[in-house]
Amino acid sequence: MYWNERGDLLSIDARELAEFRQWRELKWRAPSLNELIKEFLKSKREDRNLHSGYVKTLEYNLSPFCDAIGNENLAQIESVTLFEILSGLNKNPRTRNNVRDALCSAFRFARDRGYLPEGITAAEKLKRIKLDRCCEISIYSPEQMRAILDACRPQYIPGEVISAFAGIRSEEIRPKPNTHKAFSSQAHLLGSNPSEAAT
Structure with a gap:
């Protein structure tokens, strides 16, 4: 970056400028996490192909994040924050994966709505825990x-x-x-x- 005597910005990397503008636009447009989850669950309840029990499970799995950072702007939530909340739940591996998957669904919903940029969301950066084969659910033909x-x-x-x-x-x-x-x-x-x- 170069500045003239007046302190004006003379040049800036075009890619960085585009990323900054996108971040600023998303920050203004993105809802809070609470608002997103409310909109996300509403869309699921309106889907007649989904069982009400499934939607209640989604709501239950997402509630710890709403309680902890519900008022945070969605575009500013980082994966490290989500990881700390998820780890603090002290769930068994299978349940932890279910909670993580519910969070990923909500963040993908936000991306599809234009609240988040294209690419991997903060939730999707959380790794699933590999389950032991003996613990996997088998479905017989x-x-x-x-x-x-x-x-x-x-x-x-x-x-x-x-x-x-x-x-x-x-x-x-x-x-x-x-x-x-x-x-x-x-x-x-x-x-x-x-x-x-x-x-």
Whole structure:
């Protein structure tokens, strides 16, 4: 950059000037994070192809960012700030990835609306955590599911069918420790044995 005696700017890199003008224009036009999330969720609620539970999950996952930096201008939010908030949630890897993906969806929405420049958004710079293969969700084909059921003993088939088609996590199907002991204790208080209480 060169200045004359009056202090006027004589020359400046054209690319830097264009980037500065774009940043200034976006800063004036960009909403706060709270305003963006409100607009983003509204668009999702209006989409009849989306389940209301999905939208509620989005709202829940985005709420920590609204609580922390909701009043910040969207164009000025940096990935390091988002990373600090995300890390502070202390979520397990799968949940952390879900929160990160919800944030990316909101920032891509902002980019499509012209609130952010083209390119990778601050949210998309956050890396997903690689999950262990043993923790990945497997979706069986009809042929694979048929083979599993054919190989099952009859008494195990109901449990396998519920596990496959009811949308219940395996942790919710397995009995918790001491469940039988607690059930027996309650049955004793009722003056019956566990088998009678179950009926």
